[in-house]
Amino acid sequence: MKRFTSLMSCLAVMLSACAVNPFDHATTPDGYAIAAVGSYDAAESAAVKAVNQAAENAEEASAQGAKDEADAYKAFVLAVSNAQRIAGPIAEATKQAIKDYRAGIVSGDALTAQADALKSATDDLKSATEKQ
Amino acid sequence: MFEMWKMFGLSLARAALPLLPAAAARAVKLGLVFIDAGTQARAELQAVCDMLDRGATDAEVDALMSQHGVNTDAIEAARARVEVLP
Numbered sequence: 001m002k003r004f005t006s007l008m009s010c011l012a013v014m015l016s017a018c019a020v021n022p023f024d025h026a027t028t029p030d031g032y033a034i035a036a037v038g039s040y041d042a043a044e045s046a047a048v049k050a051v052n053q054a055a056e057n058a059e060e061a062s063a064q065g066a067k068d069e070a071d072a073y074k075a076f077v078l079a080v081s082n083a084q085r086i087a088g089p090i091a092e093a094t095k096q097a098i099k100d101y102r103a104g105i106v107s108g109d110a111l112t113a114q115a116d117a118l119k120s121a122t123d124d125l126k127s128a129t130e131k132q
Numbered sequence: 133m134f135e136m137w138k139m140f141g142l143s144l145a146r147a148a149l150p151l152l153p154a155a156a157a158r159a160v161k162l163g164l165v166f167i168d169a170g171t172q173a174r175a176e177l178q179a180v181c182d183m184l185d186r187g188a189t190d191a192e193v194d195a196l197m198s199q200h201g202v203n204t205d206a207i208e209a210a211r212a213r214v215e216v217l218p
Contacts, residue, residue: 020177025184034188037196038180044203045176046169051210053165057158062217069155074214081211088204091197098193 023119029108033098033115040091040122047084047129051077076131083128087121094118142167 022035058073097114100106145164149157183192 020174020181022177022180022184025181031184031188034184034193034196035180037193038177038183041197041200042173042176042180044197044207045199046173048203048206048210049165049169049172050162051207053162055210055213057162058214058217060158061155064154066155067218069158070217073158074217077210077214081207084204084207088200091200095193095197099190102190102193 029111029115030098030101033094033101033111033118036115036118036122037091037094037098040087040118040125043122043126043129044084044088044091047080047125050129051080076128079128079131080125083121083125087118087125090114090118090121138167
């Protein structure tokens, strides 16, 4: 079973590896930040589906007395949730920073730094989601 | 062609679910969710690329992450479900 889940993880990684990259389409600081917010949004949507199924699996496994299996799914849900708790507020702040940049309140460098922080947090979220 | 084979493979996996032992069926279900999520994520990322290519408007920036609150609640709900497990 473990081998099978590893195979599925490989598949998921393979699918995400051939995903389109919005950062290739960004030519300005706000474009770069929009790419970061869009990437986070897509990662969050994927995470929701994965944790819902994992929570269901954990409940089923627990009800059947398969404690190790239930614990594995539980650890997965907690890891994704922890990563989302960190990345979510950074994404909100980046979205606001895009508006502030467009209003002339925030510099391009500051916006890029904010987007880089989000990019890193999104990578952590994706990594947590793919680790099952 | 790849999409056709993918759909065929996914249908086959779904059809095989009742034949599998419980633990394996759960792993397959999660794997299928991963594949669906990957497909959806690619579509969402492509939409962002298109938005960037034509120059994102303020309204589009506002609309980005429109599901964020809903998604956050869903992830927190999943967390609450597993936290009560023994």
